[in-house]
Structures are given as C-alpha cells and as structure tokens.
Amino acid sequence: MIRIWQIAYKNLLRKKVRTILTITGIALSGWVLVSLLGFNKGYENALNKDIDSMGYQVLVAAKGCPYEAATLMLKGGTGLRYMDEGIARDILKYDEVKEITPMVMQAVFDPNKGENGGISAYLGVDPKTFPGMKGYFTFQQGKWFTDPNANDAVMGYEAAELEQREVGDKILIPEKNLELTVVGVLKRTGTQDDGTIFVPIRTVQRIFGVTGKLTAVGVQVDKNAKITDVEQKMYNLPDVQVVSLAQVKQTIIGLVSTARVMVFSIAVIAVLIAMVGVVNTILMSVFERFQEIGILKSMGALPRDVFRLIWIETFILCVLGSVAGNVLALGLVRITDILIRRLLPYSPTGSLVMIDLPLAGMAMVAIIGVGLLAGLYPAWKAARIRPIESMRNQEA
Amino acid sequence: MNDRDMAIHAAGISKIYHRGSEKITALDGVSLQIEKGDFVAFIGPSGSGKTTLLNILGCLDNPTAGKLAIGGTSVFGEGPCLSEKDLTRIRRRHFGYIFQNFYLLPTLTVLENVTVPFSFYRKENALTDIPALLASLGIDQRMDHLPGQLSGGEMQRVAIARALVNRPEILLADEPTGNLDSKRSRDIGEVLRSLNRDQGITIIMVTHNTELAGLAARKIELKDGKI
Numbered sequence: 001m002i003r004i005w006q007i008a009y010k011n012l013l014r015k016k017v018r019t020i021l022t023i024t025g026i027a028l029s030g031w032v033l034v035s036l037l038g039f040n041k042g043y044e045n046a047l048n049k050d051i052d053s054m055g056y057q058v059l060v061a062a063k064g065c066p067y068e069a070a071t072l073m074l075k076g077g078t079g080l081r082y083m084d085e086g087i088a089r090d091i092l093k094y095d096e097v098k099e100i101t102p103m104v105m106q107a108v109f110d111p112n113k114g115e116n117g118g119i120s121a122y123l124g125v126d127p128k129t130f131p132g133m134k135g136y137f138t139f140q141q142g143k144w145f146t147d148p149n150a151n152d153a154v155m156g157y158e159a160a161e162l163e164q165r166e167v168g169d170k171i172l173i174p175e176k177n178l179e180l181t182v183v184g185v186l187k188r189t190g191t192q193d194d195g196t197i198f199v200p201i202r203t204v205q206r207i208f209g210v211t212g213k214l215t216a217v218g219v220q221v222d223k224n225a226k227i228t229d230v231e232q233k234m235y236n237l238p239d240v241q242v243v244s245l246a247q248v249k250q251t252i253i254g255l256v257s258t259a260r261v262m263v264f265s266i267a268v269i270a271v272l273i274a275m276v277g278v279v280n281t282i283l284m285s286v287f288e289r290f291q292e293i294g295i296l297k298s299m300g301a302l303p304r305d306v307f308r309l310i311w312i313e314t315f316i317l318c319v320l321g322s323v324a325g326n327v328l329a330l331g332l333v334r335i336t337d338i339l340i341r342r343l344l345p346y347s348p349t350g351s352l353v354m355i356d357l358p359l360a361g362m363a364m365v366a367i368i369g370v371g372l373l374a375g376l377y378p379a380w381k382a383a384r385i386r387p388i389e390s391m392r393n394q395e396a
Numbered sequence: 397m398n399d400r401d402m403a404i405h406a407a408g409i410s411k412i413y414h415r416g417s418e419k420i421t422a423l424d425g426v427s428l429q430i431e432k433g434d435f436v437a438f439i440g441p442s443g444s445g446k447t448t449l450l451n452i453l454g455c456l457d458n459p460t461a462g463k464l465a466i467g468g469t470s471v472f473g474e475g476p477c478l479s480e481k482d483l484t485r486i487r488r489r490h491f492g493y494i495f496q497n498f499y500l501l502p503t504l505t506v507l508e509n510v511t512v513p514f515s516f517y518r519k520e521n522a523l524t525d526i527p528a529l530l531a532s533l534g535i536d537q538r539m540d541h542l543p544g545q546l547s548g549g550e551m552q553r554v555a556i557a558r559a560l561v562n563r564p565e566i567l568l569a570d571e572p573t574g575n576l577d578s579k580r581s582r583d584i585g586e587v588l589r590s591l592n593r594d595q596g597i598t599i600i601m602v603t604h605n606t607e608l609a610g611l612a613a614r615k616i617e618l619k620d621g622k623i
Contacts, residue, residue: 002508004515010503295499298456300488300517300562302481386480388457 004305008312011285022281023321026367029267029274030325034363035336035353036267038329040260042354043347047252050191050348051245055133056101056218057227059243060091060234082213083240091217094233096225101129104204105215110174113162120159120174122197124204133220134193142167142184148202154184158194171197176207190350263340271367274321275374282314282378286385293382294390307383314375315368322367326360329353403566403598404430404453407473409462411448411621422448423459424621432565435592435599437612445621446602447570453600454491454568455483466490467565488517492559492567496574498551500543500558506530507539510557519562529557533587549580556587560597567591569601573608585611 012019062081088102104124111117131137131144140160145152155165160182165171170179180199188194205211219234221227227244234242286293293306301309329336333353341347411423423445430436430453438446451457452464455471455478463473471478471486478486500509510526523529530536533553535546543551552572559567569588573581585608592599592613603609616623 001511001514002504006508007501007504007512007515010501010508013503291497292499292501295493295495296512296516297480297484298454298487298491298493299513299558300484302484302516305516388451 004309005312005316008309009316011289011309012313012316015285018281018284019317022277022317023324025274025277026318026321026371027324027328029270030322030363030367031328031332032267032270033366034326034329034355034360035333035340036263037359037363038333038353038355039263039336039340041356041359042350042352043256043260044253045354046348046350046352047249049350051249055135056220057245058219058221058231058234059248060087060217060219060237060240061215061243063239063241082210082215085212085214087237087240088214088217090237091219091234094230096222096230096233097219098222099129099133099220101126101133101218101220102201102214103130103216103218104201104208104210104213106204106208108174108176112174120197121195122173122199122204124201125198126201130198133218137189137193138187140185140187142182145183145200148200149206150200151178151180151203152183152200153180154186154198155182156186156194156196156198157188159197160185162195173207178207192349194349262343271370274367275370278314278317278371278374279378281317282310282375283381285313286310286378286382290385291390293385294387297385298387303383306385307379310379310382311372311375314371314379318368318371318375319364321371322364325367326355326364329355329360403432403434403467404428404600405463405465405468406453407463409449409452409459409464411445411452411457412460421621423452425462426618426621426623427462428616428623430598430600432598433592433596435589435611435613436601437609437615438600438602438618439604439606439609439615440618442604444618446618448621449618450568450570450600450602454493454566455486456493488519488562490565492562492564494552494555494559494567494569494572496571498543498548498555498575500551500554502543505540505542506535506546506554509543509554510561513558513562517562522562523560526557526561529560533557547580548576549583552576552580552584553587556584556591560591564597566598566600569599569603571602571604573603573605578607581605581608584608 062083085102088100091097092100106122106124107119108122109117110120113120127144127146127148140157142154144154153171155163155171160166163171165182165185167182167185169182171182172179180203186193205213219230221230231242231244234240296306296309297303333351333355337352340352406429407427409423409426410421413420413422426445426449438449440446448457452459452472455466458478459472464471466486467490501512504512507526507530510530514522527536527539530539533556535550535553535557538546538550538554543554546554552575567588572588573584576584588599588601589611591597599612601608601612609615
C-alpha cells in the first residue's frame with residue numbers, strides 16, 4: 001500500500017527541473033545560514049583561542065591608543081611605544097602576580113619576503129619566563145634558546161615554511177645586516193605565533209637600539225586573585241595602560257559587529273527569497289493538479305488529507321534543501337572563511353567558520369520551520385478545492 | 397419497497413447556475429429511485445443535465461432544491477446543506493467513481509494508483525487481495541507499469557480497480573468509455589456488467605454510447621434537465 005508521503009515524494013518527481021531548482025534555492029539559503037551561524041560560533045572560538053594562547057591574562061603596554069594595544073596583543077605592530085624595563089620589576093612586586101614575561105616587539109619590512117616584500121615580526125622574549133607561559137608549544141625541530149644575548153631564533157611554523165628554514169640555518173634581519181641562527185622550529189599552533197620569529201629579548205634590544213626598553217609585559221595572575229583588582233592596582237603605574245583579555249575581546253567583537261549584522265541580514269534575505277521560491281513551486285503544482293486534487297477528494301480524501309499531502313511536499317523540499325545546504329556549507333567552509341575574512345577589520349588566526357552537528361541541526365530546523373510556514377498557503381488553497389469545481393474545470 | 401432497499405432516493409432535484417445575470421437550469425425537479433443492485437444508464441444529448449444529476453447523486457455537488465437520501469439516510473433537503481467534510485464522509489462510505497479521463501497519478505505504478513484511496517481511508521471490509529482484483533480485471537501483468545505505459549482501456553481498468561478497493565455500494569461512471577475505441581468500450585462495458593451481476597454493485601452511468609447503455613437494466617433519458 002502506498003503511503004501519503006510516498007505520493008508526495010513522487011509528485012515532486014513530475015517536474016524534476018523545477019523541484020531541483022527549488023531545492024537549490026533552499027540549499028543556497030541554507031549554506032548562507034549555516035555559514036553565518038558557524039561564523040558566529042567560530043569567530044568567538046578563534047578569538048578565544050588566540051587570546052588563551054598568549055599564556056597571560058593581562059598585558060601592560062606603554063600608554064597610547066587602546067586599539068593599538070589590542071592590535072599589539074594579537075598581531076604585533078609598527079610605530080610602537082616603549083616603556084622602561086623597571087616597570088616589569090614593579091609589576092612583579094604585586095602579591096597577586098604569579099609571573100611576568102617582558103617582551104619587545106619589532107617589525108621590519110623585508111623586500112625579499114613574498115612577491116612584493118612583507119613585514120617580518122620579531123618578538124624579543126625572555127628565555128627564562130616566556131617558554132613557561134607558552135607551555136603548550138611543541139617543537140618540530142630543535143628547542144628554545146637559553147642565552148638572553150645569543151643571536152639565536154625560534155621560528156613559528158608558518159614563518160619557517162615561508163622562509164624555508166630549518167634548525168642550523170641562518171636568517172638575515174633586513175636593514176640590520178645581522179644573521180640569526182635558527183635553533184628551533186615550532187609545530188603549528190593555529191594562532192598568530194605561527195608567523196612570529198622569537199628572538200632573545202636582549203638581542204632584540206641590542207639590534208634595534210632599544211636597550212632597557214619594553215613594548216609590553218605579559219602578566220600571569222595568581223588563580224586565586226581577582227584579575228580586576230590587579231588591573232586596578234596596575235593603573236597606578238606611570239605611563240602604562242593595562243589591557244585585559246576581556247577588554248580586548250570586547251573591543252574586537254565591537255569592531256566586527258557591523259560585519260556580523262550585514263552577514264546576518266544577507267542570510268535572512270536569502271532564506272526569505274528561498275521561501276518565496278517554495279511558495280511559488282508548491283502553488284504552481286497545486287494549480288496544475290487542480291483536477292487531480294478534486295479526484296483525490298472524490299476518492300475519500302478529506303481537506304486535512306490534502307493539506308497534509310501538500311505540506312509533506314513542502315517538508316520534503318525543505319529537508320532536501322537544508323541537507324544540501326549543510327553539505328554545501330561543510331564543503332565550502334574554506335571559501336566561506338576567505339570571503340568573510342575580506343569583510344572583517346580583524347580576523348583571528350584559527351578557523352572563522354565552525355560548523356558542528358547541533359548547529360547544522362539548528363539551521364535545518366529553522367529552514368524547515370520557515371518552509372512549513374511558507375507551505376501553509378498552498379496547502380490551505382489545495383485543501384479548499386471542491387471535487388465538483390475540478391470536474392467543471394475538466395468540462396471547460 | 398422499503399427505503400432501506402433503496403440505493404438512492406431523489407425527489408424534486410433542481411440545479412440552477414447563475415452566469416452573470418443569466419439563470420441556467422441544469423436540472424428541473426428530477427425525481428427518481430434507484431434500487432440496490434440496479435444498473436442504470438443516464439442518456440441524452442449534451443447539456444441535458446446527465447453529469448449534473450450524476451454529481452448530485454454522488455454527493456459531489458449540492459442541489460439547489462429537492463431531497464436526496466442515500467441508503468435510507470437523508471443527505472440533502474432536510475436541514476442545512478452538508479459541509480464538504482460531511483459529503484466526503486458519505487462518499488467514502490457509499491461511492492466509487494470512474495471518470496472519462498481516468499485521472500491516474502502519472503508517477504505511481506498501477507498497484508500504487510489502485511491503493512491510493514487507502515492512504516486516506518480504508519473501510520473495514522476493504523479488499524485486501526489487490527493482485528487478485530487486478531487479475532479479475534485482466535491487468536495483473538501490468539501491476540508495476542506506469543500509466544504512461546498503458547493503453548486507454550487498461551488505464552480505465554486501473555481506474556475501475558481504484559474505485560473498487562474500498563468495496564463501494566454504488567459505482568458512478570461518467571462517460572467511462574468516452575476516450576476509448578469501440579473494442580475497448582465493449583470490454584469496459586463487460587467489466588461493469590459483471591461487477592453489477594456478480595458482485596451486486598449498484599452502477600449508475602452517464603454515456604453517449606448506445607451500445608454501452610444497452611448493457612444497463614434501466615435507461616433514463618434526460619432532456620433539458622428533466623426525465
């Protein structure tokens with residue numbers, strides 16, 4: 001015995017091209033919706049990962065623009081301000097501070113990098129404290145330098161790939177005509193550290209003529225202490241600004257919120273357009289089957305049976321469309337990532353679009369829910385067809 | 397004769413259509429009684445009201461005036477007009493329909509087409525051995541074929557099988573051979589006669605085909621909406 005959903009499914013096979021086009025429309029809107037939801041989730045995740053990978057919860061930097069400080073934390077930067085090294089000792093005096101690591105950031109234009117040259121970032125770090133804070137770093141080759149004055153370097157995964165360097169190779173600092181020996185290459189971390197070249201702090205200070213100066217101090221707070229209390233105390237230090245990770249996160253989320261609203265609007269419009277397509281397809285199919293629906297009623301189908309039949313057709317379209325949309329979103333996740341990155345003022349290093357099962361399910365439920373709402377009118381229209389009207393239509 | 401022995405009892409049935417300011421009288425006070433097990437053919441020229449009368453007797457349409465009882469139960473004329481849902485319930489219980497254009501669902505096989513009524517409603521005494529039904533109509537070899545692969549005569553047999561699966565008391569046929577050649581028309585006529593004779597199904601048929609009408613036990617001629 002044939003069941004009502006089988007009749008509905010086979011009805012959709014009558015006009016294959018129309019059905020496929022409608023499913024494609026739903027799939028495209030599903031792709032946009034899933035990608036958007038994945039972006040909402042992935043962006044925050046990637047940002048958290050970037051921030052967690054720093055190994056410290058608070059950054060103390062020379063007084064200046066807060067956005068610059070945020071950029072410094074996440075990407076490094078040029079035109080940096082410096083503060084006196086003595087600040088690091090002052091910070092360490094606070095009881096709540098567990099550990100600090102001083103840093104000097106330098107970025108140099110390298111004309112030999114890539115096709116048109118590029119910026120090489122050197123981060124001067126303290127060999128005693130920095131490796132401890134970045135405990136999750138693992139080496140592909142070699143190990144950390146130990147002498148704070150040595151002309152050594154540890155390269156992030158991408159930096160080593162780009163420069164084609166291995167342990168024992170030399171790297172030349174442009175403008176300074178000085179060579180560093182590569183003593184370690186890190187494994188991929190998925191953060192901004194992958195593109196960084198780590199150099200002992202004294203070496204960076206010496207090479208770039210900033211002896212006794214720091215760009216920032218990373219502060220690890222005791223787990224029992226309240227971060228806000230420590231922040232408050234550090235505000236009393238002269239000429240520094242204190243940036244907490246929570247602040248950085250909020251600043252960046254504020255910066256990208258416009259882009260998020262824009263992408264969300266596109267998704268809503270895409271879903272609405274797809275649903276207009278669904279109404280059109282089902283309504284056309286109801287009008288084409290006007291007589292047939294009347295005959296079904298003469299065979300004993302109640303208005304609710306016809307309503308159900310047409311609604312099931314809508315349901316099948318939406319299920320197939322949303323599944324295809326999910327597959328599309330998963331398959332094109334990298335392309336979506338690239339497209340979204342172009343729209344954003346700042347993108348964290350990890351994957352921006354994160355699609356998982358609950359998210360895909362949520363998008364499916366949303367599309368099917370909106371689709372079923374869209375299918376109400378055609379189903380109601382079909383349920384109201386009277387057999388006699390369809391027969392008169394036949395006579396005409 | 398007792399009312400319960402009557403398949404259909406119609407009294408003073410009228411049907412008036414309005415086309416703009418024009419009033420068209422399709423049926424004008426038609427009264428008739430059809431007994432259970434009867435085989436009736438409505439004949440007459442085009443526009444005489446045959447199909448309109450068949451539709452009203454089959455509860456597909458409401459009369460403008462008059463009374464109608466099916467199997468002793470009043471359907472029209474006593475109380476307000478029945479809703480579409482109520483009419484469907486009566487149709488489910490009493491009728492099977494055959495149409496000139498067959499109206500098979502093109503994407504379903506013969507077997508699936510025949511069992512479509514079961515997706516909506518299944519009578520307690522409905523037929524269970526569908527292959528046997530198809531065999532009795534000579535189309536069991538075509539069970540897995542799509543309607544597009546069948547001849548007109550075979551399609552009408554499938555439509556007859558579909559009308560029979562819920563064991564209707566009354567089979568209504570509107571020009572059942574209208575789209576068939578004379579040989580296939582005779583075949584379909586034979587099928588209808590055997591259903592009436594062997595299974596006692598009441599058959600009411602509208603036809604222009606005099607040979608087919610000749611198979612009926614009663615011929616009722618309509619002219620200008622009157623018997």
